[in-house]
Amino acid sequence: MTSSPGTILSVEETLKAILPEGKFGAELPPVEKWNPETVRNIGMEIRADGSWWHEGGEIKRDRLVKLFARILRKDADGQTYLVTPHEKVIVAVEDAPFLAGRMDVLGTPGPDQEIGFVTTVGDVTLAGPDRPIRVETDAETGEPSPYVLVRGRLEAKLARSVFYELVELAVPAPNDSNLLGVWSKGSFFPLGPVA
Numbered sequence: 001m002t003s004s005p006g007t008i009l010s011v012e013e014t015l016k017a018i019l020p021e022g023k024f025g026a027e028l029p030p031v032e033k034w035n036p037e038t039v040r041n042i043g044m045e046i047r048a049d050g051s052w053w054h055e056g057g058e059i060k061r062d063r064l065v066k067l068f069a070r071i072l073r074k075d076a077d078g079q080t081y082l083v084t085p086h087e088k089v090i091v092a093v094e095d096a097p098f099l100a101g102r103m104d105v106l107g108t109p110g111p112d113q114e115i116g117f118v119t120t121v122g123d124v125t126l127a128g129p130d131r132p133i134r135v136e137t138d139a140e141t142g143e144p145s146p147y148v149l150v151r152g153r154l155e156a157k158l159a160r161s162v163f164y165e166l167v168e169l170a171v172p173a174p175n176d177s178n179l180l181g182v183w184s185k186g187s188f189f190p191l192g193p194v195a
Helices: 011-018 062-070 160-168
Strands: 038-046 052-054 072-074 080-083 087-093 098-106 114-119 124-126 133-137 144-151 154-158 171-173 176-184 187-193
Touching (some): 062 072, 098 160, 114 154, 114 176, 144 160, 144 187
Parallel strands (some): 098 154
Antiparallel strands (some): 072 080, 098 114, 114 124, 176 187
C-alpha cells in the first residue's frame, strides 16, 4: 500500500502516531481518544479468513497488517475504521476484524480456570466478564460461529481448530444440564446445547 498526496494517511505522520518511538511496544495507541473530522473510503477490507485487502489486492506484508491492526476501532454505529489523529479510513469487515488462531488454558478446570486467545495479528485476550465469548448459530445450517471480545468493540472469530479445543473443555451449565459451555475468570460462557 502506498500513500499519495491528498489520499490516505501520510505514512510518516501515521507511524509517528502509532509508533512514537519507532518500534512496536506493549501499549496500543489511544485510538478511542482520536476523533478526526476527515473520513475516507480507500477500499480497505478485512475478509472472513483474517486477510487484509486494499483496492482488491491482498496486503501480504505481515508487519504492515499488524501496524494497521493497532489502530483499528469499531464505533458505536457498527462501522470499523483505521484511526489516526488526522483521519479515519473506513474498513469493510466481512465477519470479524480478527481471527483467534491459538488458545491457552490456565488453572484447574472450573470457574477459576482462565482461557486466553492469541489472534493472528498478535493480540492477546483473556476471556472473562469484560471479554466475553459468544457463539452465533446459523439458523439454516446450524453452523456455530464463535467469537471473543479483544478490545473496544473489536472481536476475534475463533479458528475452527481453536473452537474444537474450546468444545473439549465444555461442561454443563450451572443451571441447565442441556446447555454446554466453558468457564473463564469466574464467568460461564454458553457454547451450545448438548448434542
